[in-house]
Amino acid sequence: MANLNMVEAINLALREEMARDETIIILGEDVGQLGGVFRVTDGLQAEFGPERVVDTPLAEAGIMGAALGLALGGFKPVPEIQFMGFLPPALDQLICHVSRYRNRTRGRHTMPMVVRLPYGAGIHAPEHHSESTEAILAHIPGLKVVIPSTPYDAKGLLISALRDPDPVIFLEPKRIYRAVREEVPSGEYVIALGQAKVIRTGETVTAVAWGSMVREVIRAADLVASQGISVEVIDLRTISPMDDETIVASIRKTGRGVIVHEACRTCGLAAEIIARINEKAFLSLAAPLERVTGFDTIVPLLKLEDHYLPDAFRISRAIQKVVYY
Amino acid sequence: MANLNMVEAINLALREEMARDETIIILGEDVGQLGGVFRVTDGLQAEFGPERVVDTPLAEAGIMGAALGLALGGFKPVPEIQFMGFLPPALDQLICHVSRYRNRTRGRHTMPMVVRLPYGAGIHAPEHHSESTEAILAHIPGLKVVIPSTPYDAKGLLISALRDPDPVIFLEPKRIYRAVREEVPSGEYVIALGQAKVIRTGETVTAVAWGSMVREVIRAADLVASQGISVEVIDLRTISPMDDETIVASIRKTGRGVIVHEACRTCGLAAEIIARINEKAFLSLAAPLERVTGFDTIVPLLKLEDHYLPDAFRISRAIQKVVYY
Amino acid sequence: MNLADFDPLSGKRCEILDHQGVIVAQELRPPGLTDELVLELYDRMVMLRVADQQALTLQRAGRMGTYAPTLGQEAANIGSAAVLQPGDWLVPSFRETGAMLLRGVPIKLIYMYWMGSEWGSHYPSEVKVLPICAPVSTQTLHGVGLAWAGKLKQDHTMTLIYFGDGATSKGDFHEAMNFAGVFTIPCVFFCQNNQYSISVPRRVQTAAASLAQKAVAYGFPGIMVDGNDLLAVYTVTAAAAARARAGEGPTLIEAQTYRLGPHTTADDPSRYRPLEELKAQEPYDPLRRLRIYLTQQGLITEDSEQDRVVKYEGMAKDAAREAEAAISLNPDDIFDYHYAQMPPYVAFQKEYLHRILAARGESAGG
Amino acid sequence: MNLADFDPLSGKRCEILDHQGVIVAQELRPPGLTDELVLELYDRMVMLRVADQQALTLQRAGRMGTYAPTLGQEAANIGSAAVLQPGDWLVPSFRETGAMLLRGVPIKLIYMYWMGSEWGSHYPSEVKVLPICAPVSTQTLHGVGLAWAGKLKQDHTMTLIYFGDGATSKGDFHEAMNFAGVFTIPCVFFCQNNQYSISVPRRVQTAAASLAQKAVAYGFPGIMVDGNDLLAVYTVTAAAAARARAGEGPTLIEAQTYRLGPHTTADDPSRYRPLEELKAQEPYDPLRRLRIYLTQQGLITEDSEQDRVVKYEGMAKDAAREAEAAISLNPDDIFDYHYAQMPPYVAFQKEYLHRILAARGESAGG
Ligand SMILES: Cc1ncc(C[n+]2csc(CCOP(=O)(O)OP(=O)(O)O)c2C)c(N)n1
Ligand SMILES: Cc1ncc(C[n+]2csc(CCOP(=O)(O)OP(=O)(O)O)c2C)c(N)n1
Ligand SMILES: [Mg+2]
Numbered sequence A, B: 001m002a003n004l005n006m007v008e009a010i011n012l013a014l015r016e017e018m019a020r021d022e023t024i025i026i027l028g029e030d031v032g033q034l035g036g037v038f039r040v041t042d043g044l045q046a047e048f049g050p051e052r053v054v055d056t057p058l059a060e061a062g063i064m065g066a067a068l069g070l071a072l073g074g075f076k077p078v079p080e081i082q083f084m085g086f087l088p089p090a091l092d093q094l095i096c097h098v099s100r101y102r103n104r105t106r107g108r109h110t111m112p113m114v115v116r117l118p119y120g121a122g123i124h125a126p127e128h129h130s131e132s133t134e135a136i137l138a139h140i141p142g143l144k145v146v147i148p149s150t151p152y153d154a155k156g157l158l159i160s161a162l163r164d165p166d167p168v169i170f171l172e173p174k175r176i177y178r179a180v181r182e183e184v185p186s187g188e189y190v191i192a193l194g195q196a197k198v199i200r201t202g203e204t205v206t207a208v209a210w211g212s213m214v215r216e217v218i219r220a221a222d223l224v225a226s227q228g229i230s231v232e233v234i235d236l237r238t239i240s241p242m243d244d245e246t247i248v249a250s251i252r253k254t255g256r257g258v259i260v261h262e263a264c265r266t267c268g269l270a271a272e273i274i275a276r277i278n279e280k281a282f283l284s285l286a287a288p289l290e291r292v293t294g295f296d297t298i299v300p301l302l303k304l305e306d307h308y309l310p311d312a313f314r315i316s317r318a319i320q321k322v323v324y325y
Numbered sequence C, D: 001m002n003l004a005d006f007d008p009l010s011g012k013r014c015e016i017l018d019h020q021g022v023i024v025a026q027e028l029r030p031p032g033l034t035d036e037l038v039l040e041l042y043d044r045m046v047m048l049r050v051a052d053q054q055a056l057t058l059q060r061a062g063r064m065g066t067y068a069p070t071l072g073q074e075a076a077n078i079g080s081a082a083v084l085q086p087g088d089w090l091v092p093s094f095r096e097t098g099a100m101l102l103r104g105v106p107i108k109l110i111y112m113y114w115m116g117s118e119w120g121s122h123y124p125s126e127v128k129v130l131p132i133c134a135p136v137s138t139q140t141l142h143g144v145g146l147a148w149a150g151k152l153k154q155d156h157t158m159t160l161i162y163f164g165d166g167a168t169s170k171g172d173f174h175e176a177m178n179f180a181g182v183f184t185i186p187c188v189f190f191c192q193n194n195q196y197s198i199s200v201p202r203r204v205q206t207a208a209a210s211l212a213q214k215a216v217a218y219g220f221p222g223i224m225v226d227g228n229d230l231l232a233v234y235t236v237t238a239a240a241a242a243r244a245r246a247g248e249g250p251t252l253i254e255a256q257t258y259r260l261g262p263h264t265t266a267d268d269p270s271r272y273r274p275l276e277e278l279k280a281q282e283p284y285d286p287l288r289r290l291r292i293y294l295t296q297q298g299l300i301t302e303d304s305e306q307d308r309v310v311k312y313e314g315m316a317k318d319a320a321r322e323a324e325a326a327i328s329l330n331p332d333d334i335f336d337y338h339y340a341q342m343p344p345y346v347a348f349q350k351e352y353l354h355r356i357l358a359a360r361g362e363s364a365g366g
């Protein structure tokens, strides 16, 4: 048991699973000698050798497509895309092949693979380093999309992802890579994919978030607690397949909901959550569901970036709005 | 005035606008000599020459990126992507650049461009020839996304798109390319982008669709008319920016709604429409909004394809469901 | 043969049996490529042509969807795939019906695929062939990864990757070639340059004088071969495969052939290809020259030829019927193969479809 | 000079001023490249180095975001951009601060960009330079399209496209090169091969012996040049630009240089680059050799050198202050530039932000 931040927790999960499963191969830009630009793969090449932790040429489609071939050849590739902003060149392989191979071949070929990538804004990086386009991935059948919000969950979810028979996109909220430390057990434990977690129970209103927004929601819940508003906070953890049951059960209880994400609003994941609540808990709703999201704009460069991201203040206002509707 | 199908109407719009605006350049695979695999650009190379109707190498990123450069150089490129299933390699240029140039340069460089592509299922084509991923495009700020459902609209919307100062993705529902003929005036007329059209007024329930699904909705409306259900049918026409006002006004009147698309359900555009109705017309809603959509699966090959697409029967059941809720 | 003797920058290409059926470079012919083997492979080429023709017939009769014929590319298909050994992988594009057949994909499954059933890509588990790949050139990367896996497992296999001339323009082809060079991947890049990408002629694809010379960009050999010459195709591919197996890395082969048919059954080549051009290609037909040669060797006769065609026509027709009978129309198939474990909402959609079909009075079982 | 004399496959590369300041190939030097011009360009190189250093200082002081220094690549930057004529376009990657400055992008704007303001990419309208491009190699296609536009307008301009060694591995580089070859585009592909892509050394990017030889794949010339030799870079780029202007099509230039600094200020090269390697590069510093040469020519002295640095330090500091003063903190900027006409819901989001800031007691005007 050690006190780890999320980078260290992910590194530990990779290290332990690589020791356990010889078919795991990490490949990507700067993942080897450098240990990744965020040091997530630090020390892994030294431990497992350059055949299992591979620095590739600068080519995201190449990384994804070669990973697919490695998976067909019996390996469990763990490609890293350096930033979500550089995922687009790899989308072709993800959309056309990684997500489809099992179905295309009626199960003859499966695609066990974990695609890791840091995502999200809030680190004051240049353009294309702040993207959160998880809704695009959630729209693609055949992919799973997982987003941890704590070091503990990051390790447990990643171990599950690495043992999953299907392709998992593992989005790492880089803004909170080093934001908190918590006890993370060494050795194996898993957190099942596809299960949201109620991280705080409440009665007045349900708030749903994932990644770095979970922290903001907790802060918002603290802010409104003094007003007697009791917020049930749900960390979605797996974006796809989505655990709408947990959300719907909570809404049935509270009758009110706020969904928070940093991605653009239009066609973001909050819309899907609202659609499902509409379908399954319509009669429970006492107020419109509120979205607190990034704007329908390109994430600004750093001087204005802080205006972009939802924060505890905005979330608390939305909570008040649905409560006092 | 001539009786044209959608292919001919689009061809006419291109021909007239190319004659009017010398900066228009069509580029893509097989668009020249062959006139496109669907003959949409038939005869244009003969008329405007191989410098303005350009057969390119087989490279979608190349087509999109070169089009961007042509736009910067003062032209109005009209790249064609042969099928929406082959858009993924071009998404990088669309997401990272085409949609962003105006904002990135604070308006110094704009990106007038119309990306044409046939989309949707229902023509019994092989894998990757049936995609409808319009929701992905609608999630990208800076793009406009237009989808006609009739020959007349196709021409008017395309002319508007060609005169728009911003990048427009023009999605052509290939299933109905030749399905109907109607009177299409020769000469200029425009249909404004960003405006949905109420194509049939009704009182009981609102149905929203676009592309080839509009026809199915109309049929469904006919089916339920005998039961005294009066359906207001809205053809969204522009997916992004979305005209939610027209939808919301209708829902305020009817209190009930069905949204139809052939794309996968999860994170499809219907979710966004539901989220907006929830925000703007919550108190008008007498029943949950229903989605009739493609499944969260890969479009089946042709033997099972017909099971995939929403049709009048499914839509009529959804209409009944919301009416008798 | 020595690949290095055919530097594409010098304009040389490998030819062994010319289009008049004359052996012009016996010295290049590997000892293993006996007349018996040539006859066997010729037999497969005939089978391919017949199976291909049958597919067109089926398509015209509405019994098959869009089909991409292999007509004219039989030598490129069969001569290349023939060099594979049991553990090797074959990665097709979509115009490798013959190569796939040769490697054990049942013709029935190939028909099922083009008839529009995913079960057509559910090959027997021992068949080391990837499914047909529609997005041009994307499969080149799959082949590289698969061959890489073989290298890591030290299983001494190699992977034969097919693609067309048009595919060489795509970025993923570049990335595949580059990865293969960097990681010394045991694979062979086999380009069926049939001179067209749908309507777009080869010269529009690239300003390079040859496609083979593109290998220079990646630090490994490229070679041009007469793609209608079974013997040359076999010889060159065998040499490249040997290189791969020896751990020396990849090779790019440009097999210069010609698409005698339409791009697919949905295509009308008369819109872009002069009839004279097509006519001029007829003497180069890959079967014609073999027929001359094998007749001269006394290995085939007009009668035996007739029998062969009849035999394969029967086979193809049987396969078509079997394919039709085997195609599942079970709508559950739409849902059942996306994940090892079906998410609840997909299960719900599956139930929904059952309800819809029941309401309509259609049986869910098809 | 004749580009064809330096076939990269023969291993030749163009060098004129060696690293000890000796002219080794006077005959290659174009007449226009006088000692006065060399002095002027050297002056720009010093300015670049000072401006670059200032950016690092600002970054350490928290006054700038991540910055990608140009240290060591001054000759590659300045020698190449110097050949451009007024109508020509320059398409940078993100390590062309010097080339951009030379072409008229105000240093203030470059600082504003790295300080995190989009206004830093709002260049004066007469400046023919595209904005900095973060996604590696994607800009190569923009350059091809832009040059294509020039060709169609018959304006006799050309476009100079920059990218790094790492960029040559990407698919879009391939597609850009291929389009340029096919359509005889008047552009020059200028690769600053600084031997690293972040931590990944050049040898991992490709198995090709040189990057210049990649041009073979596209049917146009490639050439290697000592990228730390201002004279050679100028000479080669001028020849390539002349080719483009003459309608003969593109050229690929591999300028072999070395990144003396970190990848960006966020990078720690000590994790992957041995200190000895860096030390061994110091004698090849592109400024050092020019200082020797120009001193010998009597064109600079220690005093004039001192003055020059002082002058540019002042300039850079002023530019930094001006940049900071000019940066808009107006949150409206987040919304106002996505479309010519703002969609209603974006306008609503803008209002929302105003309300939020007001509620928080922050002024919306920043
Ligand atoms: C990425 C992509 N773009 C476009 C298409 C449509 N398309 C199918 S085949 C083809 C031409 C392929 O030409 P080539 O690579 O020479 O192979 P051939 O068909 O001649 O065997 C095109 C454009 C596709 N399948 N994939
Ligand atoms: C498509 C893409 N992938 C990854 C990155 C992250 N990244 C930024 S610069 C860089 C290395 C670029 O190397 P090179 O092309 O040699 O240029 P240099 O930085 O050496 O000037 C990487 C991997 C990126 N910006 N774009
Ligand atoms: Mg071809």
Ligand SMILES: [Mg+2]
Pocket: D164, D165, D166, D192, D193, D194, D195, D196, D197, D198
């Ligand atoms: Mg570099």
